[in-house]
Amino acid sequence: MKFTVDGLAVSRGEDQIFRDISFSVSSGTAFIIKGANGSGKSTLLRALAGLLEWDEGSVALQDAPAAFSDVALPQMSHFLAHENAMKPQMTVGENLSFWQDFCGHPDVSPEEALDYVGLSGLEDVPFAHLSTGQRRRSAIARLLVSARPVWLLDEPTAGLDAASEKQFAGLMEAHLDDGGIIIAATHVPLHLSQTVDFQLHGADT
Helix, strand or coil: CEEEEEEEEEEECCEEEEEEEEEEEECCCEEEEECCCCCCHHHHHHHHCCCCCCCEEEEEEECCCHHHCCCCHHHHEEEECCCCCCCCCCEHHHHHHHHHHHHCCECCCHHHHHHHCCCCCCCCCEHHHCCHHHHHHHHHHHHHHECCCEEEEECCCCCCCHHHHHHHHHHHHHHHHCCCEEEEECCCCCCCCCEEEEECCCCCC
C-alpha cells in the first residue's frame, strides 16, 4: 500500500498556502510533517482528509486493502485534528458508537477501545465531564473502533501527559505493524520506530 501526493497546491481564499507538494508514504511508515507556524501543515492534512479542495495535483492510495476497494479516499482515512470531534452532551460510549456506525468497518468495541487508552469504565460518563487529557484519549479511541488504513493526525499528543504519550505511541506502532500508514503534523517526537520527516514550506517561502 502506498499513499501518493503529486504536485499538490492549496489556497485559502485568494492566498495560496503551498504549492508543488509531492511525496509518497508506504505501509508501515509514519510520515512526519514539520514546518513553521503558518506553513500550511494543518491545511495539508485537511486537504488529504477531503475537507478542503486543492487547486492542482493529485492524491491516491495504491494497493488499498480489499475492503476499501470501492471506497473514496477520504473514507479510507481517520482524521484527528485539534478538536476532538466528540459531542459534549453525549457519553463517551455513545460518541464512540456513533463514530463506529458513521465510519463503518467496525474493529474493536467502544469498551475495548477505552481500555486501550486507559479509560476503562468511563463509557457512561458524559464527554463534557472528562478532563482535557481524558478527552484527548477518548478521541484517540475513535481511531480504534473502526478500521481505516490511513491515520491523519494533527498535533495528536496535545493535552496528553508523558504516560499517555507512551501509550499512544504503542497504539500507533500497532497500526503501522498491521500495515497502516500515519501522516502526522507535530512539534514533538512521536517515539515511533519507522518515521520519515518532511519539511513543509509555505508558498511565500
